[in-house]
Amino acid sequence: MHKKIINTINHVENKSVFSLFKKTTANSDISILTEEEKNTIDSISIKNKKMEMLIYTLLIISISILIILIYINSKRILYKKRFKELMKKQHVPFQSLKNIIVKKSPVKAKLNIPKNVITDILCGLEKFEKNKEFLNSKISIASLAKSIGTNPNYLSKAVNHYKEMSFSQYINTLRIKYSIDALENNTVYRKYTLKAIAAEFGFNNTESFSKAFYKETGTKPSFFIKNLEKLTT
Numbered sequence: 001m002h003k004k005i006i007n008t009i010n011h012v013e014n015k016s017v018f019s020l021f022k023k024t025t026a027n028s029d030i031s032i033l034t035e036e037e038k039n040t041i042d043s044i045s046i047k048n049k050k051m052e053m054l055i056y057t058l059l060i061i062s063i064s065i066l067i068i069l070i071y072i073n074s075k076r077i078l079y080k081k082r083f084k085e086l087m088k089k090q091h092v093p094f095q096s097l098k099n100i101i102v103k104k105s106p107v108k109a110k111l112n113i114p115k116n117v118i119t120d121i122l123c124g125l126e127k128f129e130k131n132k133e134f135l136n137s138k139i140s141i142a143s144l145a146k147s148i149g150t151n152p153n154y155l156s157k158a159v160n161h162y163k164e165m166s167f168s169q170y171i172n173t174l175r176i177k178y179s180i181d182a183l184e185n186n187t188v189y190r191k192y193t194l195k196a197i198a199a200e201f202g203f204n205n206t207e208s209f210s211k212a213f214y215k216e217t218g219t220k221p222s223f224f225i226k227n228l229e230k231l232t233t
Contacts, residue, residue: 111161113154121158124148134174135202141167175201176216179209183225190225197221 111118124147133139145155156167163170179201183189189197198209213221 111157113157117150117154118158121148121150121155122162124150125159125163129174132178134171135178135200137199137202137204139171139202171202172212173216175203176212179213179221180217180224183221183228190229194221 113121124144128134128144128148133144141152141155145152148155159165159167159170165173179197182201183197189200192200194206194209198204198206201209203209203212210221213219213224217224
């Protein structure tokens with residue numbers, strides 16, 4: 001009887017231990033499963049975030065490209081308009097360029113320059129333009145004043161007043177107006193590189209030529225030459 005009771009107790013204990021083990025194992029499996037699910041969710045979340053970042057990046061790039069294309073197209077339209085306006089202008093022989101640039105009466109006492117000196121300067125500038133001496137890249141206000149027989153101060157004042165621009169603007173305007181006439185009427189120039197064209201018309205480098213050309217015409221020399229070629233083909 002006593003032995004039977006002990007066996008019964010042992011059976012109950014073994015059953016309890018087995019039940020506890022089963023529960024523990026089940027809990028452990030659930031814990032492992034939950035961890036795996038968490039890792040899977042985290043992995044999917046990371047992939048989704050990367051995909052979102054990729055989409056946003058592509059969207060930004062697409063918008064940027066679109067803006068650039070719109071800007072380039074608008075510039076092209078503007079250049080074409082300016083080119084047509086430039087071509088509509090009646091081009092006079094360059095020898096008459098002095099008539100394009102404003103010339104006021106030489107009697108201007110407020111300049112504090114003697115009348116005879118002003119007359120000499122204006123005659124000197126007319127000769128300077130006619131002989132195309134402005135195409136010399138080494139021309140300066142000092143060298144021109146010396147050739148005219150005056151001083152740089154008087155020459156600067158006369159150019160500012162009678163040409164209504166600074167000396168450097170005056171030189172660049174002459175060069176650009178001449179380059180427009182030359183490029184339009186001489187196809188040989190159009191075959192030159194921009195560097196060669198710049199040097200031909202008195203500029204020390206391509207950048208200074210392009211800037212002066214754009215300031216005078218509102219378009220780039222490369223665009224101007226390209227459209228000139230289209231007109232003749």
